[in-house]
Amino acid sequence: MFGHLGVSSELSAVYELLVTGGSRTTDEIGVAASVLEEMRELGMVRHLPGDVWQAVAPDLAVEALIATREEQNRKARADVGPLMELYLRNRDEELADNAFVEVISGVSAVRELWHTLLRGARDEVCVLDQPPYITPLGQHVVLEDETRERDVQWRVVYDRSAVDLPGRVAEIIDLVAAGERARVTPTLPFKLAVIDKHAAVLPVVNADVVDKVLLIRPSALLDVLRSTFELYWDKGIPFSPGGIYAAAADVDPNLLGLLAAGLTDESIARQLGLAPRTVQRRVRQLMDRCGAQTRFQAGVQAMRRGWL
Secondary structure, three states: OOOHHHHHHHHHHHHHHHHHOEEHHHHOOOOOOOHHHHHHHOOEEEEOOOOOEEEOOHHHHHHHHHHHHHHHHHHHHHHHHHHHHHHOOOOOOHHHHHHOOOEOOHHHHHHHHHHHHHHHHOOEEEEEEEOOOOOOOHHHHHHHHHHHHHOOEEEEEEEHHHHOOOOOHHHHHHHHHHEEEEEOOOOOOOOOEOOOOOOOEEEEEEEOOOEEEEOOOOOOOHHHHHHHHHHHHHHHHHOOOOOOHHHHOOOOOOOHHHHHHHOOOHHHHHHHHHOHHHHHHHHHHHHHHHHOOOOOHHHHHHHOOOOO
C-alpha cells in the first residue's frame, strides 16, 4: 500500500488489517511488538490503553510518511558534502585539480549517467538538442514522460538537423502535447543538457557517436552553460503545431515551425508528406504575405505576428 514511500510489505499488511478489521491487540495482530512500535513512530498507528492498536486515518498517515521521507532526503543531501570530498580525494590528480568537471567515457557509462541524472531531476531539464543521441529516440520519450510524472518541466531548443530526422516532427508534437516546451532554431553550437541548477552534461561527439561527456557541477562554467541555453531559448521560434493561425488559415500548422527552423523545401515536404512543388508554392505565398526576403525572415515574421 505504501511501498512507494519506503514502507515494507509487512507494515503495509498490518496497517491494511487495522483499517479493514478495526482496532486489535498485539496478540490479535500476531506480529512482534517492535513492528507495531515502528509503525507508531512512522505515524501509521496509535497505541491505546489495554494494548490496543488503532490505524491512523489514511490521509494523515500518508502525510506523516511523506514528511518522514522528506526528512530522510534532507539528511541524505546534507551527507553528500563530506562524501563528495572523499570521492574527489580518491580520484586522479587531474580531477582533483578540476573538481567541477568530470569526464565520463564509454557509451554504457554515458547512458547510465544520463539516466541517473534524469532520475534525480526535481524541477527542470533544459536541452540544446541535435544529433547524435545518447539514448534511442523512442526510449527518450519514455524517460521524459517518467520525469514529467514527478512534475519536472522540460524546455528544449531543437537544431534544424534534429527536426529534419525522419519521424522526428511527429515525436516532438507528441512531446509538446504532453507538456514539453519546445523551440526550433537553424543552428546550435553544441549539444547540452542542464538538470535543475546542479549539473550539466556536455556531450563529446566522436564519429557520430556520443561516447564521452563532460559532467559539469556547480561552478562558473555551469553558470555560463545555463546562460547559453537561455540565449538560444530566447532566440528560438516556439514550436506549437497545434496552434490556430488565424492570419494564415491556408498554411499547414506545421509549416511555419519547420520553415523557421531553416529546413529545406525537400525536408519540409518529407516531414509533412507533401510534394516539393506544393511546399515551394506555400512558402512563396507565406513570404509574400509577410513581406519577407528570405525563408527564415518569413518564419520570424510569422512569430512576431502571432501566427506561431
